[in-house]
Amino acid sequence: MNKFEKLMGFLEGLKMTIVGGIFLLISLILLITNTTLPIDPAWVTIVICGLPLLYLALSRLVYEHWVSSALLICIAMVASLMIGEIFAAGEVVFIMALGALLEDYTVRKSKQGLRDLINLKPQTGRLLxxxxxxxxxxxxxxxxxxKEDKLRVLPGEVIPVDGIIISGDTSVDQSVMTGESLPLDKTVNDEVYAGTLNLYGAIDIISTKIGKDSSLEKLIRMVKEADEKQAPTQRIADKWATWLVPVALAIAIITYILTWNIERAVTILVVFCPCALILATPTAIMAAIGQATKHGVLIKSGEALEKMGNVNSIAFDKTGTLTYGNLEVSDIIPLKENISKKILLKYVTISEVKSEHPIGKAIVKYSKNESINYTQPEEFKMIPGKGVSAVYNNKKILSGTIKFMEENNITINSESIEKLDLLRNEGKASIVVSYDNELVGIIGLSDVLRETAPYVVNTLINDLDTDVELLTGDNHKAANYFASKVGITNIYSELLPENKVEIIEQLKCDKKTVCMVGDGINDAPALKTADVSVAMGGMGSDIVIDAADIALLGDDIENLTYLKKLSNATLFTIHLSITISMIINAVAIVCSVLGLLDPISGALVHNIGSCAVVMLAASLYDRDFSDYAHKSKDNITIKKPITN
Structure with missing residues (x-):
């Protein structure tokens, strides 16, 4: 950035704009009191607010071939100066500067999320x-x-590269890649990914993908590319300016030719200035953002709010968004007649009470809530990736996988296999329990569906005319089972981060304006790719919150329906403000052509439109959208899901 650009940036700042406004006010007071000074104070306003505007208009015209609203205002400013109407020139450039400040205030974007994602990259590895x-x-x-180096990864260490396990058993936290909160058991010949966390057992791996080819590097690259693909969006006033400029010039020229009155021509240019048009968007957005903040919804930019009003398709991640992202015991299945649910729960709790695995912790927590009486085991051993072994009353208790049971000569009958398959098809985790070398039961655990999720989906589809898609890493059957609980009909399952990006891009190609809702780091590329993105602030990581345009700080998914209604109302208010300002401008133009207004009175009259726009926008702040935040959740119709 050269010195001239720094100077323009300084003049555009809040402090200098306030200074310009003060001098413009002094000029108005002098005008009203019919007092003159050697130099009109409005000249200070013209220098402070006009020079950056002129630089912006010419830059857009010459380098970007963009006819912006700034160009029309510059034409009006120059024309006013040519006939000596200093106050009128200062007034139009000051309102433009004020509108730009308001808009810039609502369009702050953070890059911290990408930096945090890069910080996840492991720095070292243990070469064998x-x-x-x-x-x-x-x-x-x-x-x-x-490539093909042999590496050792100890418990608690981040896996440095993609690879295949050649020795050892463990459980790996892959939430950075898949978003799923449940660690996956891994053994020989299983694949592991860079950036994921090795939880329990030491493993040896052979590297398969390194450097830019690793899964984590690919994830970082996708976030960068999606961010770079975001095209700059013109403000509504600039879109209108494409035809406003030639129309204003044509009417001014024709009026001058017909009347030979330069003052009328200049007045037309002044009243044609889209000041109210410029204020319509930022004022409405600031009011809406203030309203949203009161409800625990953080909207990072006005552009995001505008796009949310146009959204007609919302894609949900599952874990941590439609669910709470926490494992809880869902099924207690005794497999012997003399074993009750309480006894089964007691046995499995004794075996898991010393475990650090999330499944074990969830079982112990559930038992405490159910007031199950249990004791510490006499012996305890954890076998990474398989299960736990404990001794109680000199009897061995095993809790873990089918493979773990088979290795300990515990017979698994066909009935037990069917029950395990059923739990798996419902997207649940399960562990098998044996006592004294006999199979005694199965414990199922699942992520808990948010109570309001079916209501939110139903409201979006039926009340707000929005398509809903589910994007999940679950298998097809589990995805279908979950969809039947919430009423989502369009399902995409078994997805990796790049697959989610592809689906978002396809939806956009189908002429849909897409919102992505997620909470995991794996969702970051899809969040960046979507037209607008929403992060669950309570559960979501800082990376996801920074990558998203909007964050639900209270982790209340019901606020999504409130957000959609607020966005729709904001767009309506913006368009209504534009209509009002255009009507006022049209009346002022007619009056200017007829000679009923001069440049100064024209500048004051078209400010009526600016005041009307601000008052209309302010009404958004206290408007009640509670119907969409607390509507009855009864009698919701759930449609049959279709897996893609």
């Missing part, structure tokens, strides 16, 4: 090499890792 016939570990930088 031979020294004197022994296998030893050597810590090296991630950049030095080569």
């Amino acid at each position: 090499i031979k020294e004197n016939g022994d296998i030893v570990e050597k810590e090296i930088k991630v950049q030095e890792i080569k």
Whole structure:
């Protein structure tokens, strides 16, 4: 940025604009009191507010071939100065500067999310090499890792590159890639991804994808690319200016030719200035953002609010958005007649009470809430990726996977397999429990559906005429089961981050304005790709909140319907304000042609439109949208889902 651009930036700032406004007010007082000074104070306003405007108008015209509203106002400013109407020139450029400040205030975007995502990249890895016939570990930088290198990852460490496990069992937290809160058990020949967290067992892997080819690097690259693809959006006033400029000039020229009155021509240019048009968008958006903040909805930009009003398709991630993102015990299935649910729960709690695994913690928490009496086991052992073993009253209790049971010679009958398959098809996690070498039961756990999720989906589809899609990493059957609970008919399952991006892009190609709702880091590329994005602020990571345009700070998904209604009302208010301002301008133009207005009175008259726009926008702040936040949730019709 050169010195001239820095100077323009300084003049555009809030402090200098206030100074310009003060000098314009002094000029108005002098005008009303019929007092003159050697130099009209409005000249200060023209220099402060007019120079940046002139630079902006010429830059857009020459470099971007963009006929903006700034150009029309500059023409009016120059024409006013040519006939000595200093106050009129200062007034139009000051209102333009004020409108730009208001709009800039509502359009602040953060890049912190991308920086946080980059910080997830592991810096080192443990390379396995031979020294004197022994296998030893050597810590090296991630950049030095080569394809097919053998690496060791200890419990609690981040996996440095994509690879295949060649030794060891563990559980891996893959939420950074898949968004799913439940760790996945991994064993030999299973794939692991860079940036994911190794929770329990030490594993040896052979690297398969390194550097820019790794899954984490691909995720970072997708966020960057999606951010760069966001095209700059013209303000509504600038879109109108494409035809306002030639029309204003034509009417002014024709009027001058017919009347040979330069003052009438200049008055037309002054009243044609889209000051109310410029104020329509930022004032309405500021009022709406203030209204949203009171309801725990953080809207980061006016552009996002405008786009939300045009949204006709909303894509939901599942975990942490339509669900709470926390595992809870959902099914207690005894498999022996003499084993009750309470006894089964007691056995499995004793085995899991010392476990650090999320499943074990969820079971212990549930047992405490159910007032189950349990004791500490006499012995405890955790087998990463498989389960736990405990001793109680000299009897062994095993809790874990089917494979874990088979390795310990516990017979799994066909009835048990059917029950496990049913739980799996419902998207639930499950563990099998044995006591004294006999299979005694199954515990199912699931993410908890938000109570208001069916209502939100129903309201969006039926009341707000918005399509709804589910984008999830779950398998087809689990996705269908979940959709049957909430009423989503369009389902895309078994998705990785890049698949979500592809689907968002396809929806946009189908002429849809798409909103993406998510809470996991894996959602960041899709959030950036969508026309407008919403993050769950209570559960979502800082990266996701920064990547999104809007955040639901209270983690209340019901606020999504409120947000959509508010956005619709904001767009309506903006369009109504534009209509009012155009009507006032049209009347003022006719009066100018007839000679009923001069440049100064014309400038004051068209300010009536600006005041009307501000008052209309202010009404948004206290308008009641509670019907969409607290509507009855009864009698909701759930449609049959269709998996894509």
